[in-house]
Amino acid sequence: MARRQIIIVGGGFSGASAAVQLVRKIADPLAVTIVEPSPVIGPGLAYSTDDPSFRLNAISGVHSIDVADPGHFTRWCEDQGLMGSDPEARLPNGEAFIRRRDFRRYLAETVQSHALQPNGSTITHVRSRADDLHLMDEGVEVSLDNGNSIVSDAVILAVGNAPLRRPDWTKGGTEGHPGLIPDPLRRGLDTIKPDARVLVVGAGLTALDIIASLLARGHSGPIKAISRRGLRPQPQAPRIFAPQADPPEPPVVPLDLLEGELPDYAAAESLTALRLLRDMRRHAAETKADGLGWQAGFDAVSLPLSRIWPRLPVEEKRRVLRHLRPFYDAHRFRTPPMTDLAVQASEGSGQVSFRKAALDSLDTQPDEQLVANLRMADGQVIPETFDAVINCTGFDTSRAIRHNPILDSLHDQGMISPHPTGLGIVTDAENRVLAPGGASIPQIRAIGPITTGVFGDPLGVFFISAQIHRLIPGLARDLDVKLLS
Ligand SMILES: Cc1cc2nc3c(=O)[nH]c(=O)nc-3n(C[C@H](O)[C@H](O)[C@H](O)COP(=O)(O)OP(=O)(O)OC[C@H]3O[C@@H](n4cnc5c(N)ncnc54)[C@H](O)[C@@H]3O)c2cc1C
Known part of the structure; x- marks a missing residue:
């Protein structure tokens, strides 16, 4: 043949x-x-x-x-x-x-x-x-x-x-502005001055990577990260930070994690998004109380998701995507511990802050500053001036x-x-x-x-x-x- x-x-x-x-x-x-x-x-x-x-x-x-x-x-x-x-x-x-x-x-x-x-x-x-x-x-x-x-x-x-998503504020008058970084994964951060006031739009893993990278470069200016729901990636489970316990016997290899038994509630006949969420949260609370961290309860569903997701009717899938996706993402895509620790330390000193807000529009100034019109949780729009604005809003x-x-x-x-x-x-x-x-x-x-x-x-x-x-x-x-x- x-x-x-x-x-x-x-x-x-x-x-x-x-x-x-x-x-x-x-x-x-x-x-x-x-x-x-x-x-x-x-x-x-x-x-x-x-x-x-x-x-x-x-x-x-x-x-x-x-x-x-x-x-x-x-x-x-x-x-x-x-x-x-x-x-x-x-x-x-x-x-x-x-x-x-x-x-x-x-x-x-x-x-x-x-x-x-x-x-x-x-x-x-x-x-x-x-x-x-x-x-x-x-x-x-x-x-x-x-x-x-x-x-x-x-x-x-x-x-x-x-x-990558290109929100309206990256287009038109702001396009090509030296302080606007529409695609940080491609363009990098070299043009940002160490004392620049930085706005990071989006607070997912890429945003945290960008903040950690600025800090590692010795950035001294304030960094504000905004997201619509005020969510951010969660840390890894406590066992990651603890000295090695006895390895499980027999060892759990990755394929076992994906193909192992489903929790009863996820294997139930008629699955709905709400029921899945409620039971997953209950399970996560139990694993947290047991000292394993909420991550263990969450992973019981997220790891074998390819066997659970197809069983949700399309309308339920849409419901998950409409209402639950941002929460799922914040818990599923967890920060590497080094990134988390660096960002947390700078939050403690006040240099880095996270806010629940959306960027409505961006105006350029003659002196190369950018004015971000931030829509806050209460609906108020507050203008704030930055030297650099970084788009971390993910994929379109x-x-x-x-x-x-x-x-x-x-x-x-x-x-x-x-x-x-x-x-x-x-x-x-x-x-x-x-x-x-x-x-x-x-x-x-x-x-x-x-x-x-x-x-x-x-x-x-x-x-x-x-x-x-x-x-x-x-x-x-x-x-x-x-x-x-
Ligand atoms: C910033 C970032 C960090 C991530 N970090 C992690 C991580 O730490 N761990 C993890 O598990 N996952 C991570 N992920 C998830 C990531 O999506 C996957 O790990 C993986 O990179 C996806 O690979 P892919 O090949 O499907 O897609 P891509 O990486 O997008 O690659 C697709 C490739 O297809 C090529 N292509 C597209 N169209 C055509 C065409 N018509 N003809 C020829 N070639 C074409 C493109 O040039 C590209 O090289 C990360 C994702 C991102 C965006």
């Missing part, structure tokens, strides 16, 4: 993990091609930063490129001597929160080290953007922005996050399909359908995309953030890696290739 060809569109974490897991888990030789415009495989938006203050938001053990080999990343860190060269990464319990730039190196090196397998499987990087896709009598043709096209037996769409999920030429084309050809929650596209349980009438297209699978509507939270490395692990047997069946036993 000729080598099966698989094209992966997108070379961020999802594309890198898919390529590596495919060649590790399928016995027959495969030719895997990653189409990615960037020169390196792995970084995507999340890991392209060089900023040493930006760390992974969870321990190394859940950041393996292959969820079935949970120690893979930790072993790499040890081989690289990272625990010695970056001693701050280590916590008293022995867990480590590694810098995101080191994780980027891990991804690139791991893809490279899997590029040629003893069975003849290969991983190749084609540096281009995939603009279009057509089904052929046999296989799929993908057109690239350099005018070439490549064919394969199957395609995996790993196109990542929606574009409403533009997930239309901003990407290949998704746009698939949508126009009637091969993908937007998820009714507005989050990404519809797939079946094995990630095959579904056309508007519900027919599955076995040659095309989608993974990662674009599948959020279907799986609930395929956003972190751990969840994406597990999603890929789960889809491989079905893909092997569709391609008529054997899995390694």
Whole structure:
């Protein structure tokens, strides 16, 4: 049999993990091609930063490129001597929160080290953007922005996050203003003077990373962070800060965490958003009282969410997204302890403050200052002057399909359908995309953030890696290739 060809569109974490897991888990030789415009495989938006203050938001053990080999990343860190060269990464319990730039190196090196397998499987990087896709009598043709096209037996769409949100106040008169940073993950913070008065709009993980980075640079000016609901990411569980207890027996490996038993209430027949929330809060209060922290009760639902979320009716999903998503996010996306401690210390001194407010509009001044019209919780609009305003408002999920030429084309050809929650596209349980009438297209699978509507939270490395692990047997069946036993 000729080598099966698989094209992966997108070379961020999802594309890198898919390529590596495919060649590790399928016995027959495969030719895997990653189409990615960037020169390196792995970084995507999340890991392209060089900023040493930006760390992974969870321990190394859940950041393996292959969820079935949970120690893979930790072993790499040890081989690289990272625990010695970056001693701050280590916590008293022995867990480590590694810098995101080191994780980027891990991804690139791991893809490279899997590029040629003893069975003849290969991983190749084609540096281009995939603009279009057509089904052929046999296989799929993908057109690239350099005018070439490549064919394969199957395609995996790993196109990542929606574009960053650009609120109105980043456009018009303020566009290009030296004090306005609309995309801090791309542009960096070098233009901000140490004594600048800084407004951070949004108070999620990126906002906390930005604040920690400013502080690490010796920033002395005041920093105010605002968010509509006054929420901010919560800290990690107390066990993270405690010296190592006896390891559980048998050890809990990440896949067990995702596939273990569901709490009774989450396994109930008719699930509603309200009931789930009420029971989850009760459970979290119990685990807090037991000294495990509320995090344990919360994780009992958030870790296996991909098995709970699909059982919620669409209307209930919408209800969660409308009312509960900000609260879910604040508890799910927890701050790395180092970031948390740095930010808390500066809050204590009054340099950093968090407020419940929204930025209504932004006015420029002749002296390069920016006046932010802040709508406070009581509805009052109060103007306040800043030297720098940083947009940390996250992704614009409403533009997930239309901003990407290949998704746009698939949508126009009637091969993908937007998820009714507005989050990404519809797939079946094995990630095959579904056309508007519900027919599955076995040659095309989608993974990662674009599948959020279907799986609930395929956003972190751990969840994406597990999603890929789960889809491989079905893909092997569709391609008529054997899995390694
Ligand atoms: C700032 C930030 C920090 C994060 N930190 C963590 C963390 O510490 N731990 C964690 O578990 N998760 C973290 N995440 C979650 C993160 O979303 C995932 O870890 C992961 O990066 C998602 O990977 P991805 O490959 O799906 O998407 P992306 O990283 O967005 O990569 C998508 C890639 O697809 C390419 N692409 C898109 N369209 C095309 C096309 N048409 N043709 C060719 N290529 C295309 C893009 O160039 C890009 O390289 C973080 C996310 C962000 C934004």
